[in-house]
Amino acid sequence: MERPETVAIVGVGLIGGSIGMALRARGLADLVVGIGRDRERLDEGIRLGAIDVATTDPGQGVKEADVVVVCTPVTRIADDVLAAAESAPEGVLITDAGSTKRGIVEAIERHPHGCASFVGGHPIAGSERKGVEHADQDLFEGRACVLTPTANTPPDRLRRARSFWKMLGCRVIEVSPAEHDEALAMTSHLPHAVAAALAGAVPVETLAMAAGAYRDGTRVAGSDASLWAGIFRENCAPLLRAMAAFRERLADFEAALAGGDDAAIIAWWEAARSRRTCYDSLNRTRAIES
Amino acid sequence: MERPETVAIVGVGLIGGSIGMALRARGLADLVVGIGRDRERLDEGIRLGAIDVATTDPGQGVKEADVVVVCTPVTRIADDVLAAAESAPEGVLITDAGSTKRGIVEAIERHPHGCASFVGGHPIAGSERKGVEHADQDLFEGRACVLTPTANTPPDRLRRARSFWKMLGCRVIEVSPAEHDEALAMTSHLPHAVAAALAGAVPVETLAMAAGAYRDGTRVAGSDASLWAGIFRENCAPLLRAMAAFRERLADFEAALAGGDDAAIIAWWEAARSRRTCYDSLNRTRAIES
Numbered sequence: 001m002e003r004p005e006t007v008a009i010v011g012v013g014l015i016g017g018s019i020g021m022a023l024r025a026r027g028l029a030d031l032v033v034g035i036g037r038d039r040e041r042l043d044e045g046i047r048l049g050a051i052d053v054a055t056t057d058p059g060q061g062v063k064e065a066d067v068v069v070v071c072t073p074v075t076r077i078a079d080d081v082l083a084a085a086e087s088a089p090e091g092v093l094i095t096d097a098g099s100t101k102r103g104i105v106e107a108i109e110r111h112p113h114g115c116a117s118f119v120g121g122h123p124i125a126g127s128e129r130k131g132v133e134h135a136d137q138d139l140f141e142g143r144a145c146v147l148t149p150t151a152n153t154p155p156d157r158l159r160r161a162r163s164f165w166k167m168l169g170c171r172v173i174e175v176s177p178a179e180h181d182e183a184l185a186m187t188s189h190l191p192h193a194v195a196a197a198l199a200g201a202v203p204v205e206t207l208a209m210a211a212g213a214y215r216d217g218t219r220v221a222g223s224d225a226s227l228w229a230g231i232f233r234e235n236c237a238p239l240l241r242a243m244a245a246f247r248e249r250l251a252d253f254e255a256a257l258a259g260g261d262d263a264a265i266i267a268w269w270e271a272a273r274s275r276r277t278c279y280d281s282l283n284r285t286r287a288i289e290s
Numbered sequence: 291m292e293r294p295e296t297v298a299i300v301g302v303g304l305i306g307g308s309i310g311m312a313l314r315a316r317g318l319a320d321l322v323v324g325i326g327r328d329r330e331r332l333d334e335g336i337r338l339g340a341i342d343v344a345t346t347d348p349g350q351g352v353k354e355a356d357v358v359v360v361c362t363p364v365t366r367i368a369d370d371v372l373a374a375a376e377s378a379p380e381g382v383l384i385t386d387a388g389s390t391k392r393g394i395v396e397a398i399e400r401h402p403h404g405c406a407s408f409v410g411g412h413p414i415a416g417s418e419r420k421g422v423e424h425a426d427q428d429l430f431e432g433r434a435c436v437l438t439p440t441a442n443t444p445p446d447r448l449r450r451a452r453s454f455w456k457m458l459g460c461r462v463i464e465v466s467p468a469e470h471d472e473a474l475a476m477t478s479h480l481p482h483a484v485a486a487a488l489a490g491a492v493p494v495e496t497l498a499m500a501a502g503a504y505r506d507g508t509r510v511a512g513s514d515a516s517l518w519a520g521i522f523r524e525n526c527a528p529l530l531r532a533m534a535a536f537r538e539r540l541a542d543f544e545a546a547l548a549g550g551d552d553a554a555i556i557a558w559w560e561a562a563r564s565r566r567t568c569y570d571s572l573n574r575t576r577a578i579e580s
Contacts, residue, residue: 229552
């Protein structure tokens with residue numbers, strides 16, 4: 001890849017901050033510009049080494065950018081990408097880190113400026129924590145980044161987007177925006193909803209008797225409410241389908257349990273366990289390859 | 291506590307093996323006897339330092355025991371406790387590590403021998419892994435051990451049981467067997483069932499796009515099927531109630547999502563999040579106290 005001289009990051013929180021830190025720590029760009037709405041948070045980003053300089057003026061911030069990465073909440077990404085496309089140099093690559101893709105990509109591709117410069121991205125990394133104070137320069141190391149090019153995506157921008165995310169340590173996967181949203185509804189949005197339903201169901205007075213299964217099963221229920229409400233809304237239909245599939249698995253279990261059918265419970269459990277084992281194997285294989 | 295000279299462990303797997311290692315590593319007993327059905331596994335226990343000596347003859351193994359800890363699957367515990375009570379010296383304390391308590395305690399208390407020596411126990415520690423090869427001498431450090439005495443429990447045995455589990459590093463909680471089972475249905479058995487339902491619902495072909503929320507939310511689905519089928523069966527009624535409570539939380543979310551009601555989703559999420567925060571505070575407080 002042509003190494004970008006200037007990278008502008010719109011939204012310097014956990015994800016944007018981690019991108020900035022990865023770029024700066026590895027010397028992958030000459031200048032990292034942070035763009036945000038809160039001057040104090042931006043100064044914190046500079047102090048923590050996530051960005052070199054900062055501005056609350058998006059037009060100003062992207063003016064010299066070779067690459068713009070939009071890391072704002074999903075409900076704001078399309079607007080932020082289009083605003084950046086208006087002010088950035090003609091050759092700019094714009095990508096994003098949003099957890100949903102179809103609505104965002106469609107909204108952007110309706111505008112020629114957006115369409116000419118944008119490649120949808122989603123690095124599958126994060127945490128229940130928010131804010132640049134939890135950013136981590138190694139957050140993307142070995143993690144998947146899903147790119148969602150369409151028939152309208154300029155090939156050279158796609159090539160540069162691949163190269164950009166790989167530079168940060170990601171392995172790149174490419175699927176359509178709709179495929180991304182169906183898959184992520186299952187692998188991320190459903191697990192978040194389930195974690196919160198579990199956290200909401202377990203009475204506070206029993207928590208002294210909770211341990212590992214509760215702790216891990218509810219961890220992401222500590223995530224930011226409005227951030228996740230936005231993701232759920234953007235990916236409503238696929239998530240409702242994922243919820244229905246989950247409810248069916250739950251109903252199978254309850255029927256076997258209520259019927260005292262041990263063999264059915266064991267078969268149900270083993271089916272789940274073998275899928276979980278696939279996930280572990282996948283990650284072991286990757287660890288060996290890398 | 292009077293330090294036990296001889297401790298017999300019935301069932302030398304992850305839990306039994308960890309108890310043996312904790313006793314031996316800290317010099318808390320003169321002799322740790324392992325009792326099991328598989329000679330090779332017992333020899334592995336000796337090799338790993340979990341037990342000093344081993345036998346496949348339960349009557350022989352408990353003959354000199356001051357304390358017997360039964361760590362077999364919940365469906366076998368009552369029988370194993372009663373068998374130990376028949377052969378052990380008169381002054382013996384028998385306790386167990388079973389994940390369910392009411393059925394076990396009731397079955398044991400029907401027999402005078404069992405009733406005179408037994409205190410139900412449940413150290414809330416473990417892992418999705420099984421076998422003495424995953425045992426850990428620090429498994430119980432700082433973890434809760436729930437004791438479930440009844441009106442029939444001899445006070446001196448209760449005192450010795452408290453002391454025994456504290457010696458292993460546990461903080462001891464005491465509730466009735468029924469209270470234990472209602473609480474654990476919520477804090478452990480429900481999270482296990484939910485993890486397996488989630489693992490069973492997510493299609494294998496999407497797993498390359500899974501990350502932290504999936505990984506943690508399904509971790510315990512890797513647990514042993516027949517072990518968990520036994521726990522579910524033993525605690526069927528409380529677990530069905532917990533499942534119903536969980537399904538209600540899920541239905542609230544789906545209704546808010548389908549209705550596009552962001553405010554309801556945020557309120558639902560915040561209620562879950564604040565309960566999860568209670569759990570974190572509880573554990574932080576404990577970390578400071580210890």
